[in-house]
Amino acid sequence: MTVQWEIGSLRAAPGEKIKDYLTLPSIEEKLPAFLLNGSEDGPRVLVLGGIHGCEYTSIDAAQKVGASLEPTQVKGKIIVLPIANPASFYARSIYVHPRDKKNLNRMFPGNQNGTDAERLAYWLNELVFKQVDYIIDLHGGDMIEALVPFSIYHVTEDEKVLTASKEMASLFEIDYVIGSSGQVPGSTYGCAAEQGIPAIIAEAGQQGILSEEHSVLLQDGVKNILFSLGVLEGEVKKSESTYISVFDWYRSDFKGLWYPAVLIGDTVKKGQVLGKLTNEFGETVKEVVSHTEGVVLFLVSSLAINDNDPLLAVGA
Structure with missing residues (x-):
């Protein structure tokens, strides 16, 4: 039986969708959020965008996913944070938080008493990551980065988490799926996986340019994962990918x-x-x-x- 869902400062009753700002302790900025509490029980899923503030295609994709979903469609619970690092977004800061010059995606699980990026990582992990069962983190090419679309999962010793993460990473219509063995310390997906939460990063779009085509690719991939988890009703599409170790x-x-x-x-x-x-x-x-x-x-x-x-x- 579903109950009220609380994520930090946000609350949604069964069958309710909330559009509001998530406030985090000691964090100056408020994070725009979509919180959906389905009428039926099911997995709890986090969709992130904007961990890096200038990866605009991923931000657009996350925002459109959050805006398009309704709780009547959802079996379970979904939280979407399309601009997870607002300070970097509005400062147009490549890679790093504008105040401490640290890369948020190298700071997890963070430090409650640390610098700006370290505190943001800490509270996202404590108040959001630990409240969900799966994490989908959307990225793309920052203002000075060109890339081909790819997805990444963390190679952890927990076989159940490893298998689930690899499956999620394979559900985007992209050519390359990477099993990362800790080459990127402090990442969202690595931190989550080591805490027993299946998690991935999907990357599409490049050079700080908003690409509608790649935004749709990311949106479709997120929904494909939600189909596979039973959170949404729909046919799961499988793609041929090259697996990279x-x-x-x-x-x-x-x-x-x-x-x-x-x-x-x-x-x-x-x-x-x-x-x-x-x-x-x-x-x-x-x-x-x-x-x-x-x-x-x-x-x-x-x-x-x-x-x-x-x-x-x-x-x-």
Whole structure:
């Protein structure tokens, strides 16, 4: 029998949909939220967008999912947070929270007494993540990132969580599904999985440009997962995907200029030059060489590069 659902400051009675702002302790910004409490029991699902504030396609997709659903359709409970990091969104801040310059998707499970991003991660984990059974985190290319659509799940020792996460990640109509073994510490999906909550990231859209096509891809994937969980009624669509076990990141160790020699979607060989870093006089300081054979999934398109900035990632 369904009961009132409470998530932090939000409450929805059985059969009710709430559109309101989620307030979190010690967090200045309020997070817009859709809270749906179905008339029947079922799984509790969180849909996130905007963990990175300039990944606009994912924000649009999450918002449209939240706006389109009605509690009469829902068997279970759904919370949608389309702009999970409002400070970054309105500051148009690439990667990081504008006040502490930390990447929210490297801060989980957070720190109650930490900096802005650490506190936001802490309260999202404590008051939202721990109140749901499944997490779908939507992402895309930030303002300086080109990428091909892909999804990621965390390879955890909990076989049940691993299997459920992999299945969820496979339900988007995309070519590449990555099993990540902790290459991205502090992530939403990794933190959730290690707490026993199946979780994924799905990425589509790029370079801070709102893509209707890729927004629809993400929306359809979310609904496909909800079909598979029995939260919504509908036919589950299966797609053919390439499963990837290595997500090989390359970072700059130099402040200067970045000239990639490959494009997203390119197949590269081990030892192949992926790009070069130059100084401000155009002199090559370093060539970036591939460690593996695989596909370029993500590529920074900015000429300006700082020390420790990401450059690209190859899936192998």
